[in-house]
Amino acid sequence: xxxVSPTTPTDPPVVQISGLYKSFGTVDVLKGIDLTxxxxxxxxxxxxxxxGKSTLLRCVNLLERPTQGVVELLGIDVxxxxxxxxxxxxxxxxxxxxxxxxxxxxxxxxxxLAQRKVLKRSKAEAEEVAWANLRQVGLEDRxxxxxxxxxxxxxxxxxxxxxxxxxxxxxxxxxPTSALDPELVGDVLAVMRDLALGGMTMLVVTHEMxxxxxxxxxxxxxxxxxxxxxxxxxxxxxxxxxxxxxIFLKRVLDPTHIDDSEIGETEPDEPAD
Amino acid sequence: MPTDPNSPALLATRPRMSPRKKAKISQAAQYGVxxxxxxxxxxxxDWDKLRTQMFNVNVIASMLDALPRxxxxxxxxxxxxxxxxxxxxxxxxxxxxxxxxxxxxLATAYAEFFRGIPALLVVxxxxxxxxxxxxxxxxxxxxxxxxxxxxxxxAYVSETLRAGLQAVPRGQVEAxxxxxxxxxxxxxxxxxxxxxxxxxxxxxxxxxxxxxDTSFVYLLGLATSEYELTKLGTNALNQASGGLTGVxxxxxxxxxxxxxxxxxxxRMEKKNARQR
Ligand SMILES: Nc1ncnc2c1ncn2[C@@H]1O[C@H](COP(=O)(O)OP(=O)(O)OP(=O)(O)O)[C@@H](O)[C@H]1O
Ligand SMILES: [Mg+2]
Numbered sequence: 276x277x278x279v280s281p282t283t284p285t286d287p288p289v290v291q292i293s294g295l296y297k298s299f300g301t302v303d304v305l306k307g308i309d310l311t312x313x314x315x316x317x318x319x320x321x322x323x324x325x326x327g328k329s330t331l332l333r334c335v336n337l338l339e340r341p342t343q344g345v346v347e348l349l350g351i352d353v354x355x356x357x358x359x360x361x362x363x364x365x366x367x368x369x370x371x372x373x374x375x376x377x378x379x380x381x382x383x384x385x386x387x388l389a390q391r392k393v394l395k396r397s398k399a400e401a402e403e404v405a406w407a408n409l410r411q412v413g414l415e416d417r418x419x420x421x422x423x424x425x426x427x428x429x430x431x432x433x434x435x436x437x438x439x440x441x442x443x444x445x446x447x448x449x450x451p452t453s454a455l456d457p458e459l460v461g462d463v464l465a466v467m468r469d470l471a472l473g474g475m476t477m478l479v480v481t482h483e484m485x486x487x488x489x490x491x492x493x494x495x496x497x498x499x500x501x502x503x504x505x506x507x508x509x510x511x512x513x514x515x516x517x518x519x520x521x522i523f524l525k526r527v528l529d530p531t532h533i534d535d536s537e538i539g540e541t542e543p544d545e546p547a548d
Numbered sequence: 549m550p551t552d553p554n555s556p557a558l559l560a561t562r563p564r565m566s567p568r569k570k571a572k573i574s575q576a577a578q579y580g581v582x583x584x585x586x587x588x589x590x591x592x593x594d595w596d597k598l599r600t601q602m603f604n605v606n607v608i609a610s611m612l613d614a615l616p617r618x619x620x621x622x623x624x625x626x627x628x629x630x631x632x633x634x635x636x637x638x639x640x641x642x643x644x645x646x647x648x649x650x651x652x653x654l655a656t657a658y659a660e661f662f663r664g665i666p667a668l669l670v671v672x673x674x675x676x677x678x679x680x681x682x683x684x685x686x687x688x689x690x691x692x693x694x695x696x697x698x699x700x701x702x703a704y705v706s707e708t709l710r711a712g713l714q715a716v717p718r719g720q721v722e723a724x725x726x727x728x729x730x731x732x733x734x735x736x737x738x739x740x741x742x743x744x745x746x747x748x749x750x751x752x753x754x755x756x757x758x759x760x761d762t763s764f765v766y767l768l769g770l771a772t773s774e775y776e777l778t779k780l781g782t783n784a785l786n787q788a789s790g791g792l793t794g795v796x797x798x799x800x801x802x803x804x805x806x807x808x809x810x811x812x813x814x815r816m817e818k819k820n821a822r823q824r
Pocket of ligand 2: 329449450
């Protein structure tokens, strides 16, 4: 059960992170991360809440400034203060847990805004790109809708289309399905799977183990600000070699654990005595 | 036969008024009181007095000539004060969000000060004190009242604008930045348009308050050409046997301005609620 797009060590790296530290005040969140993602590679990051997964992703496109270390994107060290970070960011798409579609624009407006303002594309050109991406995520019939008029799954797919409209070399996903109703998760994952099959380079933080297993070339297990385990999905998810990974995966995968949480949700309805 | 006094069967058979019936009786009583009050008021009212003292045709006729001018002046003073309040309020809002401490303190102190004193005092100070203290002669009444009410309004407007800007979720800026927009582009294309919608209803309400506060201008002593609605109305009180007709007339004219604005503000609020 290997990834969908086998890569070789000779593929050029899209992201190369070395010795990355990040602290907020006195709290050390990332404590020395080394990670390389090569062209066409899909890397999934898993790990418990608070382990620094989001922070790692946000350091890649400099939504957070690394405290120490180097992040090279397409061969450019983005931590260099002289780098035009706005320029670099156009090559990196980011998809957020909470969608973050622009509330005052329609879906089409969302997809063309940055194309027009940043890439200086003409309206016609930007819309053509937008339509192609809306088709890809199955939302051609929602172009004139406002975000508030869409389901969570539709909003997330629109957000993916918005990121794709900038023709990024790399897509970052931060728990893209965590805010969705269970029945809407599949649509979003299907879009991401198609993207992976199409050869997009992806760095994905997710709790969807089936997706990580079936789609990713590599799985990275993070805990407490460091990468604890890294390797093919079958190895990291199937037979983890560290206790920390085993405990985490048991909690995520164990069906009795899922049952527990479901009982927990219905508990308030039952008599307390 | 159940012995537990709280058992459902017993509760159901215990005679008591249903909540629905109770609500109906209470409502009927309220209508009854209202009807009695209205009937008594109508009976007690002297209808002839009402006509001569509040809707005196002669007084109304005498006011008609000057009314358009006064109406226009009220609007002019309002717009001028609002323009000052909005511009200064915007500067103060940016100061409040500045990373430079003294800017924040100054803006906060300003807002506290002008929200804490009566607008009437500010109008008097600007109208009389400033010219005396600084030897500046403010060119005309529009400028005087515009500055005075604008200074007060800016205190409120700055708070409204700051709250509006900060009400736009951080994720909106992060999404914009992650697409390559610069900080200022994100501000202009994403934050300000959304904040604008949030602040439009409260700003409309501020406009209503200013419209009413322009009445303070009469304190500064007005030439006939500078009369606004309140001055016109109170002047008409001096007419023999006209009663309150003057203030009734201008009161109605104020409502012609303020009611539609209030309606507009509420409609925008509802629309915003739907879009979120
Ligand atoms: N802006 C910030 N200021 C202070 N602390 C922060 C900030 N952002 C993150 N942290 C802290 O960093 C730690 C890691 O956060 P992060 O969001 O990266 O975790 P995560 O692995 O993504 O968790 P989750 O699965 O819950 O999303 C947390 O303890 C968090 O409180
Ligand atoms: Mg996170």
